[in-house]
Ligand code: GTP
């Protein structure tokens with residue numbers, strides 16, 4: 001069972017764990033004596049907290065400097081305790097620690113009382129969906145084991161947690177230093193207390209059995225090919241977060257909606273099993289060779305589906321030095337998915353410690369919590385945290401650093417909902433080819449790709465597209481160029497040219513592209529001034545990671561995110577060369593003849 005221990009700086013987290021290790025005989029032989037001897041030699045008073053540091057050889061600094069993992073066994077079960085240091089800068093560690101915890105211990109110093117961080121950590125636990133909490137009121141020796149002090153802290157803090165809908169399983173008065181109520185009951189110092197010791201409180205936590213009762217969810221970590229000759233099966237690998245999957249189950253991958261059947265469950269370095277359940281790193285092979293990408297979530301066809309959209313209503317906390325604002329772009333990580341994200345609206349900002357509303361509007365300051373609407377650069381699959389917490393929480397990253405995180409309250413509709421619903425159904429009903437995409441890639445020396453060439457109205461996109469098509473063709477590639485004009489009088493003959501028809505043109509273009517990509521081809525499409533909405537519609541219809549966007553021109557007409565910008569002054573041959581080398585860099589074309 002994963003436990004996170006949190007609380008303000010110096011309130012005694014490490015001491016309590018050190019004591020727990022010592023009093024349950026969990027320390028390596030001679031460790032206690034060794035640390036005592038070291039303290040004597042350096043004329044420092046012995047601290048149980050040093051035990052943890054000694055286990056990591058960091059006692060010189062006197063504080064725990066990273067989220068340390070400590071393993072120990074009670075008579076009941078095995079524990080992994082994450083010691084999350086109390087300094088505010090270390091909150092990030094706590095976030096990553098707590099996101100894997102099934103329960104939490106929250107430590108409060110009886111003498112110092114409830115601190116901002118005590119409340120803030122409580123808030124984070126609630127946001128991270130850690131529902132089981134025991135509150136430890138430490139250093140009772142410093143307040144003369146006074147029951148009144150204990151009661152007052154317990155009542156005040158209990159009321160605070162109640163606002164967060166957290167109901168602690170116990171409030172435990174302890175002295176970490178003396179081991180009172182840690183592994184054994186302190187009947188002499190605190191005879192008035194008859195609740196559980198810390199060890200008993202741990203053993204009373206329930207393991208998250210409900211994880212297996214919930215619908216199956218497995219974020220796809222990667223798709224790996226069998227290496228033996230002639231074996232074209234691929235393993236879809238990941239860690240099952242909830243539920244259970246068995247051989248023969250129909251699986252659907254989201255956001256794409258692609259479906260297949262589980263042929264076998266592959267365990268790592270173990271014989272294949274019949275099923276895999278929550279908490280297990282696993283992989284499975286499929287009956288049909290569908291294209292599945294990292295970041296998708298595997299679900300079972302007979303269970304409730306995850307949500308798919310680009311707009312989320314969330315509760316989040318923010319730790320970044322720079323406030324969270326609408327102008328910046330961040331990366332949202334959920335499961336194995338990573339997508340660009342912006343804040344669409346900030347609805348409510350609160351101080352995490354007092355829960356008071358903060359003057360809100362345009363930004364969320366460091367250490368505040370907020371309710372926001374987030375807009376993703378492309379759709380992902382997820383669940384609402386109230387239904388499946390494991391796939392309902394996310395972190396926000398900027399410059400490779402975690403800046404915040406939170407839980408998803410609601411899936412909101414977006415402009416692509418109408419096209420996505422059709423695409424989900426199309427993919428669900430799709431009959432995959434008997435010839436795998438690998439076989440085609442092998443034959444053609446390329447992987448399928450949609451190359452969208454757009455740009456300023458007056459630029460000559462068509463000449464560039466033709467040049468690129470001719471070059472790729474003469475290299476032996478399977479390539480085809482479609483100008484939007486070629487669709488207007490055929491495929492799109494039944495729809496008008498008005499602005500409101502544009503999205504339907506885009507949807508149909510995406511459908512054609514999807515077929516051509518499935519055939520293994522590289523498809524080049526030109527369109528004047530594609531908007532980001534057009535691009536979103538197209539990406540909803542084809543695998544988003546199979547699209548390359550090229551902007552031709554010297555000024556930026558629309559705010560279209562492009563993979564390559566090509567100057568309109570460049571001769572077409574050179575421009576085509578630039579696109580070719582991008583395709584080579586992205587692994588689209590390989591094996592040059
Ligand atoms: P950080 O890791 O820095 O956040 O601190 P922490 O919460 O791990 O606190 P730590 O266990 O290092 O304890 C901080 C100080 O409080 C140490 O000097 C301990 O000796 C002291 N302390 C911890 N528990 C008790 C206790 O029950 N009684 C008394 N008197 N002192 C305690």
Ligand code: MG
Pocket residue numbers: 013014015049063064083085
């Ligand atoms: Mg510590």
